[in-house]
Amino acid sequence: MDNTDPPSPTPDKSAPTMRSAPTIRDVARMAGVSIGTVSKALNAGGRLRQETRDNVVRVAREIGYRPNDLAQSLHRAKSRTIGIISNDSFGRFTFPIVEALEERLAEEGIAVFMCNATDDPARERQHLDQLLGKRVDGLVVTARRADKRVPVGPHAHGLPVIYVFSQADDPQSLSLLPDDEGGAVLAVEHLAAIGRKLVAHITGPEHFEAVRLRKAGYIAGLKAAGLSATDGFYLPGVWSEAWGREAIGRLFDGRKKTPDALFCGNDQIARGAADALRERGLSVPNDVAIVGFDNWEVMALAARPPLTSVDMNLRALGREAGERLLDMIGGKRVRGVWRRPCSLVVRQSTVAEA
Amino acid sequence: MDNTDPPSPTPDKSAPTMRSAPTIRDVARMAGVSIGTVSKALNAGGRLRQETRDNVVRVAREIGYRPNDLAQSLHRAKSRTIGIISNDSFGRFTFPIVEALEERLAEEGIAVFMCNATDDPARERQHLDQLLGKRVDGLVVTARRADKRVPVGPHAHGLPVIYVFSQADDPQSLSLLPDDEGGAVLAVEHLAAIGRKLVAHITGPEHFEAVRLRKAGYIAGLKAAGLSATDGFYLPGVWSEAWGREAIGRLFDGRKKTPDALFCGNDQIARGAADALRERGLSVPNDVAIVGFDNWEVMALAARPPLTSVDMNLRALGREAGERLLDMIGGKRVRGVWRRPCSLVVRQSTVAEA
DNA sequence: TTGAAAGCGCTAACAA
DNA sequence: TTGTTAGCGCTTTCAA
Numbered sequence A, B: 001m002d003n004t005d006p007p008s009p010t011p012d013k014s015a016p017t018m019r020s021a022p023t024i025r026d027v028a029r030m031a032g033v034s035i036g037t038v039s040k041a042l043n044a045g046g047r048l049r050q051e052t053r054d055n056v057v058r059v060a061r062e063i064g065y066r067p068n069d070l071a072q073s074l075h076r077a078k079s080r081t082i083g084i085i086s087n088d089s090f091g092r093f094t095f096p097i098v099e100a101l102e103e104r105l106a107e108e109g110i111a112v113f114m115c116n117a118t119d120d121p122a123r124e125r126q127h128l129d130q131l132l133g134k135r136v137d138g139l140v141v142t143a144r145r146a147d148k149r150v151p152v153g154p155h156a157h158g159l160p161v162i163y164v165f166s167q168a169d170d171p172q173s174l175s176l177l178p179d180d181e182g183g184a185v186l187a188v189e190h191l192a193a194i195g196r197k198l199v200a201h202i203t204g205p206e207h208f209e210a211v212r213l214r215k216a217g218y219i220a221g222l223k224a225a226g227l228s229a230t231d232g233f234y235l236p237g238v239w240s241e242a243w244g245r246e247a248i249g250r251l252f253d254g255r256k257k258t259p260d261a262l263f264c265g266n267d268q269i270a271r272g273a274a275d276a277l278r279e280r281g282l283s284v285p286n287d288v289a290i291v292g293f294d295n296w297e298v299m300a301l302a303a304r305p306p307l308t309s310v311d312m313n314l315r316a317l318g319r320e321a322g323e324r325l326l327d328m329i330g331g332k333r334v335r336g337v338w339r340r341p342c343s344l345v346v347r348q349s350t351v352a353e354a
Numbered sequence C: 001t002t003g004a005a006a007g008c009g010c011t012a013a014c015a016a
Numbered sequence D: 001t002t003g004t005t006a007g008c009g010c011t012t013t014c015a016a
Helices: A024-031 A035-042 A050-062 A069-076 A094-107 A121-133 A180-193 A209-224 A241-252 A267-279 A314-329 B024-031 B035-042 B050-062 B069-076 B094-107 B121-133 B180-193 B209-224 B241-252 B267-279 B314-329
Strands: A081-086 A111-116 A138-142 A161-164 A174-178 A199-203 A234-236 A261-264 A289-293 A308-311 A336-340 A343-345 B081-086 B111-116 B138-142 B161-164 B174-178 B199-203 B234-236 B261-264 B289-293 B308-311 B336-340 B343-345
Touching (some): A069 B069, A081 A121, A094 B121, A111 A121, A174 A180, A174 A314, A180 A289, A180 A308, A314 A336, B111 B121, B174 B314, B180 B308
Parallel strands (some): A138 A161, A161 A174, B081 B138, B161 B174, B174 B336, B199 B261
16 A cells, blocks of 8 residues: 555545546556556557566456546547437337347447437437537437438438438438338238138228338238228227227127228237127137237237237347447448338237137 | 648548547637637637637537537546446336436436346346446436345445335435335225225235335225225235236125225236126226226226326436436435335226216 | 557646 | 646557
């Protein structure tokens, strides 16, 4: 210990909590070497006597030295940091994406700033500003809906930007989205494969792009299976269980031709439909098979029976976003709108238990 | 524009994307003043001729200058950055907390690093390490369950730490939790106030501290209302709708004394119970009133009828966590375990519509 | 094999 | 009123 006490009155040293984190200078002093040597020793580069290296490493560990990333970043002109801006409160859809993205980037030692802009352009600008100030290496924009949005502010100086579950009219950037249409095809194919002939589609509001795409997939799927769309079997509405129940009334009350299968725009609608069918004494899946969308487990598993559902593979989407962002940070140029496949999770609403 | 082209062969200047962000030096050069002057002009401090100031500000705006926070932080020894570590995938409970916290801190220009440790201590250590490297000014630890956990690694150098919806045996830190017991009392008081006499409690697994606390509140609430706990009316189980349905069987099948009210440990149980009662031909709330817990809207509103539920005010909890973290960063010392009040949201499962 | 020093972009104290 | 300069903690080149 260094005993050259200044003449100040009882300087309260050796306090349990140090004033600030130890620096490389502290390590150098304690190890009796120069700063440059410490740097070499800790970064495993350059040639150094093993003894010196070991000693430095030991001292560093002892005093709990941890390099200051801020200083490193300043030097490297890379912050090893990215920002995520969501115009939604990281909800049901956004979260798995963000989680997987964070996981992937953490593997590379890149940390993630989380910014919630709640659909407020002013807040978004402010967050963006802050992120630019922090010199993030990249930006991910995500949203509650996969619909088009205005590009995020003037992405200064060629900052890599990725839109996930979100898209922008920005030819410089990349949009990563689930293939809603393909997912719908999967659903209808499955229903056809289990022998259903009359498939109705109960879904959400048509001003959602996802609704329009899933409808297209529904139509395409029917055609591919040699089935045809039936008049009155396409019912857009809202995203709720109540609408699912109501739609069953519309499909079954005083109709001569009733469906033997439902493809629902989300799991809430599907659950409502399943409840309504049960309450009418119809069996799911025997009388009517149901496929939902989202594979939102809290809904799909709690429904009676548990729902077969289309999974958008949001975690995979998030992970890929991480991957592509790393590419872009590495200097690769990627852009365009990419749609990634959905998959189907089969449960008892289409296939009765053995 | 500066026209002193170097003799290098077509240096491709005026490219749409600049190599890197402009620095204070660039501003100084373009404005024809010194770096110090720019700093003064932009930081609104010191005395400067208005003309100079305006000119500098204009130039800065024109070239899109934005101070480098990394450099500022290095100088100030404050990163204006905090980290959040969650041992849960920012789920249903964590998210509103984190969202409100981020919102509060954004108001102070503090950015939030999001780290998901998924119950893996190794990942947690790694994230903590990374955050310490980034020199975060504070740390928030949150979780899927409010139960006790081991304190987060060696919080170096008196770093402020707050546990929200989570607690640790760490006398140095602060834990912020919902008052589960008080919430349960609110529920029972409400049921007593609408004239119910026999209140059953269907809840989750007893190894959750929340289950034990809510049970205590249930007992205390009954006593305060002059009611007494009935044998067999306390049913711990699991957190699912299926358990809620099953519990109704246990309470009503071949029992002489059946409850006229249910206090459920969460909204899923409550919803299951409501479904089971309806299917037995019992009316909610006329025959049996139901209060849930969590006020998870996606459940509480979709239930038939919509559920009266105890709200843990998680957003308020998150906001307060932000507030207290700011206090701690400002040097104030706060510690201990603080429980914050819940509130009751009344819907048709206890009070029939007018 | 090790040390010295420049510089990353910024602020603030001091000089002019 | 404005300019100069010493750091903040680190990496890296160059010199010893």
